[in-house]
Amino acid sequence: MKEEAAPIKTETFMVNMGPQHPSTHGVFRMRLSLDGEVVVDVEPIFGYLHRGVEKLAEGRTWVQDVTLTDRLDYLASMSNNLAYVLAVEKLAGIAVPERAEHIRVIMAELSRIASHLMAVGSFLNDMGAATFTPLIYMFQEREKILDLFEMTCGQRMTFNYIRIGGVSCDLPEGFIPALTRFLGEMPRFIDEYDTYLEDNEILLARCVGVGVLPPDKAINASVSGPSLRGSGVRWDLRQADPYSIYDRLKFDIPTGKNGDVYDRYRVRMEEMRQSLRILGQSVRDLPGGDYRTKVPVTFRAPAGEAYAHLESPKGELGFYLVSDGSLSPYRFKIRAPSFINLGVLRDLLIGCKVADCVVTLGSLDIIMGEVDR
Amino acid sequence: MSFWDYIKDLSNIARRVAEWTGGEWWVYGLLGLLALLLFLVPSLLALIWIERKVFGRLQVRYGPNRAGPFGLLQPVADAIKVMTKEDVAPARGDRLLFRLAPALAFMPAMAIFAAIPFTRNMAVNLDIGVLYIIAVGSLGVIAVFMAGWASNNKYSLLGAMRAVAQTVSYELPLVLSVLAIVLATGSLSLVKIVEYQTVPLLLLQPLTFFIFVVAALAELNRTPFDIMEADSEIVAGYHTEYSGMSFSLFYLAEYTHALAVSALIATMFLGGWKPDVGIPWLWLIVKIYLVFLVFSWIRGTLPRLRVDQLMGFAWKFLFPLALINILIVAIEVQALEGFPGWLALVNIPVAAIILIGMARLFRFGRVTAPARAPERG
Numbered sequence: 001m002k003e004e005a006a007p008i009k010t011e012t013f014m015v016n017m018g019p020q021h022p023s024t025h026g027v028f029r030m031r032l033s034l035d036g037e038v039v040v041d042v043e044p045i046f047g048y049l050h051r052g053v054e055k056l057a058e059g060r061t062w063v064q065d066v067t068l069t070d071r072l073d074y075l076a077s078m079s080n081n082l083a084y085v086l087a088v089e090k091l092a093g094i095a096v097p098e099r100a101e102h103i104r105v106i107m108a109e110l111s112r113i114a115s116h117l118m119a120v121g122s123f124l125n126d127m128g129a130a131t132f133t134p135l136i137y138m139f140q141e142r143e144k145i146l147d148l149f150e151m152t153c154g155q156r157m158t159f160n161y162i163r164i165g166g167v168s169c170d171l172p173e174g175f176i177p178a179l180t181r182f183l184g185e186m187p188r189f190i191d192e193y194d195t196y197l198e199d200n201e202i203l204l205a206r207c208v209g210v211g212v213l214p215p216d217k218a219i220n221a222s223v224s225g226p227s228l229r230g231s232g233v234r235w236d237l238r239q240a241d242p243y244s245i246y247d248r249l250k251f252d253i254p255t256g257k258n259g260d261v262y263d264r265y266r267v268r269m270e271e272m273r274q275s276l277r278i279l280g281q282s283v284r285d286l287p288g289g290d291y292r293t294k295v296p297v298t299f300r301a302p303a304g305e306a307y308a309h310l311e312s313p314k315g316e317l318g319f320y321l322v323s324d325g326s327l328s329p330y331r332f333k334i335r336a337p338s339f340i341n342l343g344v345l346r347d348l349l350i351g352c353k354v355a356d357c358v359v360t361l362g363s364l365d366i367i368m369g370e371v372d373r
Numbered sequence: 374m375s376f377w378d379y380i381k382d383l384s385n386i387a388r389r390v391a392e393w394t395g396g397e398w399w400v401y402g403l404l405g406l407l408a409l410l411l412f413l414v415p416s417l418l419a420l421i422w423i424e425r426k427v428f429g430r431l432q433v434r435y436g437p438n439r440a441g442p443f444g445l446l447q448p449v450a451d452a453i454k455v456m457t458k459e460d461v462a463p464a465r466g467d468r469l470l471f472r473l474a475p476a477l478a479f480m481p482a483m484a485i486f487a488a489i490p491f492t493r494n495m496a497v498n499l500d501i502g503v504l505y506i507i508a509v510g511s512l513g514v515i516a517v518f519m520a521g522w523a524s525n526n527k528y529s530l531l532g533a534m535r536a537v538a539q540t541v542s543y544e545l546p547l548v549l550s551v552l553a554i555v556l557a558t559g560s561l562s563l564v565k566i567v568e569y570q571t572v573p574l575l576l577l578q579p580l581t582f583f584i585f586v587v588a589a590l591a592e593l594n595r596t597p598f599d600i601m602e603a604d605s606e607i608v609a610g611y612h613t614e615y616s617g618m619s620f621s622l623f624y625l626a627e628y629t630h631a632l633a634v635s636a637l638i639a640t641m642f643l644g645g646w647k648p649d650v651g652i653p654w655l656w657l658i659v660k661i662y663l664v665f666l667v668f669s670w671i672r673g674t675l676p677r678l679r680v681d682q683l684m685g686f687a688w689k690f691l692f693p694l695a696l697i698n699i700l701i702v703a704i705e706v707q708a709l710e711g712f713p714g715w716l717a718l719v720n721i722p723v724a725a726i727i728l729i730g731m732a733r734l735f736r737f738g739r740v741t742a743p744a745r746a747p748e749r750g
Contacts, residue, residue: 015527021608037531037680128596128606128677136432202597202676354531355606355679 012040015354019048023126023358026368030349032357039357042349044342049372057332062088062299063164065329069319070158072336073370075118078111078149079312081162086243087308087319088164092301099289100166101245105282106179107152107161108244108310109275113186114145115313115365116226116268116275123265123362124197127206128355134197141189144182151175164299166292176283183280190272198266207262211348211360214259221344224337225315226267227364231259237311244310248285251277261363268365300327314338314365334373338366381652383408384494405497409486412658417628418448423662424669431673452621460617463525470523475615475622478516482629484509489636490564491654492646502563503551506637507544510592513630514540517611520623524614532610535600535680539591542687543598547588549695553581553702554641557712567645575642576717580698580724582642584691589634591687593627595668597675600683635664690735697727 018029027048033041053072057065069080082104089096096104121138146156151172153161161168197203213223215231228235236253238246254270256263303325309318315337322331341364348360379385387404394400422437422445429436437444462471488505490496499505514536521533555561557578558569566574575582591598602610612623639645639660646653678686701723706712 013527015531023606034531036534124676128599133428133432133673136434140433200676202678205682206676206679353679353681355600355677358606 010035017357018045023122023362025122025361025366028361028366028368028371030345030357030361032349032354034354037353037355039349039352039354042346042357044345046342046368046371049368051373053373054332054334058329061327062301062329063295063297065332066163067158067160070160071369072334072373073115073312073314073317073338073367074157075367076111076115076313077157077159078107078162079115079310079317081159082108082244083308083310083312083317084319085162085164086310087306087321088301090308091304091306091321091323092164092299094165094293094295096166096293097290098245098287099170100291100293102282102286103167103171103291104162105244105246105249106279106286107149107159107167109278109282110145110148112275112313113272114142116272117142117145119226119313119362119365120193120265120268123359123365124203126358126362127203137193141186144185148175148178148182151178163292163295165295166290168292170291176286179279179283183276183283186276187273190269190276194269204262206355206359207260207265207363209258209260210352210356211261211363212259213344213348217344217347218259221340221347223315223341223344225311225313225341225365226271227264227315227341227344229253230256230264230267230363232257232263237309237316241309243308245282249278249281251275261359264363264365298327300325301329305331309335312337314367314370315341334370336370336373338364338368338370339373342366342371382492382494383654384492405487408495409483413483413486413629413632416632416658416661417625418452420628420632420662420665421448421451423666424672427666427669428673431670455621456618458617460619461614463614466525466614467523470519471614472619474516474520474523475619475626477519478513478626479622479629481509481512481516482626482633485630485633486636488563489633489640490567490645491657493564493568495654496564498562498564501561503555503561503566503641506563506633507548507551510630510633511540511544513626516626520615521611524611526614528607528609528613529611531607532602532613535607536594536611538680539594539598539600539683539687542684543588543591543691546584546687546691546695547592549692549699550581550584550588551641553578553695553699556699556702556706563640563645566641567647570644570647572714572717573642573644573647577712577714577720578642578698578702579721580694580727581702582638583724583728584695584698585642586638588687588691589638590668590671591683593631593634593668595631595672597671597678598683599677600680631665631668632661635661635668638664686735690731694727694731 012033012035015032015034016029017032019027029045029048031043031045032039053068057068060068066081066084069084070077072080117138121135124134125132149159150156152175153159153168155161213227213231215233218228218231218233224235232255234253234255237243239253251274254267254274256267301321301323303323305320305322307318307320309316316335317337318335320331320333320335321329324330345361345364349357352360387401390404391397391400425447426436426444437447440446440450462468485506487497488499488502490498517536518533521529521536524530554566554574557574558566560566560569594600594602602612607613612620615623636657639657643660643664646657648656705716709716
């Protein structure tokens, strides 16, 4: 009697990537359904870093809330400070001195460079450039920016520097020369990284055509920031809805063509160059005068509501504030770009390989402090 | 016999000892093992230190510099730490295989050294030396798969699956490149291969050298071919579940294997113990370290390829290249008497042209169609 061979049965298996995983950038978790190496389905799970910032803010005063915003996107705290402060100033109708506006722009752009350096570095790290070499090169430059921040406000992270009505203190002596030196050095470093990375065959192989985000899908999912511009959509709040002094500054908005991982990476590299341009202009035009409008410690915003947004390194960062005229906000809502950009993750990952997962996630540049709030 | 003769050729010591004990075969064996351990253990410690220093310098930092002068005692400190750590085995894994795998991973890497000739006499002159090394060297992957399976961990299994696919694919170009050497030298014995090299084979057969190094890097699973333990994707691959001494056995196995392959490259391409002046076996050791240094350099620089791209590279690039190489070498061997030294002047440009030409034709498999998400029901 002929024995019948048992049919080979295959099934997909589930892998938990995270919350403790080297390349999920914090406590992010992806439940991957895998068919061998191919991703069949992804379920992003977050909330491990939830601190209830929005509720906490309702219990603190308007002035104190600046410190809470530091802890959202902790790699670009200056941008968060600025976004919140813009919303409060819009609500209360506070005018800010010219010098303060310039200082704010300088800080925000330095933040952008620091954040993009981290984004590109950790993204290359996810790609497996062994033992952190690119990340450490990026750290080298970021260190100089942190030194500048430390010089200004004594902090290297969580600055609480940009305050309602201006900034907490004037630029120290020696800041402008130090910044000018940095502006002179930095283009050379960006060029150096480009020579290493731009045409690297392995990098191209891993990035081109991976994690393609078509422009219509990006717009439908409300993606913003470099991830949106990588898909070829020219949308940057600094020009689309200028705040502070951005309407007076000249800079280009780099965009990608295919919307793949490579384009998002290129957009970040190019944005660093544009940020340097902005920095050069705002340092050149830096006026004298007061660095703040005095705001009382017991500041009470008039009853009403306001929404202010800006182009943070990760995308559109917005604060929606409701005031009942008391010492603290009645409602404090954050539009976190990382969180909303994560919405497209499932679409991007399905059908790709495990190795592409981490690269795609890295190219979206999420930060858990902001996603979970 | 003078003192110098003993230093120059350590096998003289073995012969002397064997004379005292009556020339038993096992005395030779034990002495050989002792000598090998005396070379391997300090070398491994040194290599770990060298690699960490090289990485440090590549990454604009110091590298280990706390334990001992220049951090030289860092590997010792690491060893103590690792040995005092608890060795945990997963409760639902296969206990026996889990414990067996690290030991099995270490053994083949060490066994390769048995056939490496340190000088003309300091060697087991195996007539099938090359065959032996390739056969033994490819055993390591079995231990890797064993570890991946026994861990009962999905990351480990993924890593093990990748390891098997990769090793099987890269074995082919590796063996084919060695075949070109065997064609030219007319021998499988490593001693003969070294003696053949009046001009190092690196210059005579640059293409073979390239294929061999790339395939060997893949066998060693170093970047850009380290997908089987890709830390940013599958945590640590097949040794995710290992800790303490079992883990460090894998770690040591990896370095021993790297050392063995460096030794093989130094022997087959860089002329082994030649030039035969001074202390010959020291020449070989210096060459081994130099080759290893290049390996570290590559590891500290390049990003990693994807699984499918790795396979594509092995089958679509290296494999045809190896066949072309064999064709060229065969023609040269047939057409010319022997394999004259001036051929290096011809072969280097030929290799460059073929490599550049192939690289123009070949592109790593890139994704073209955007992925589509299924509708959620």
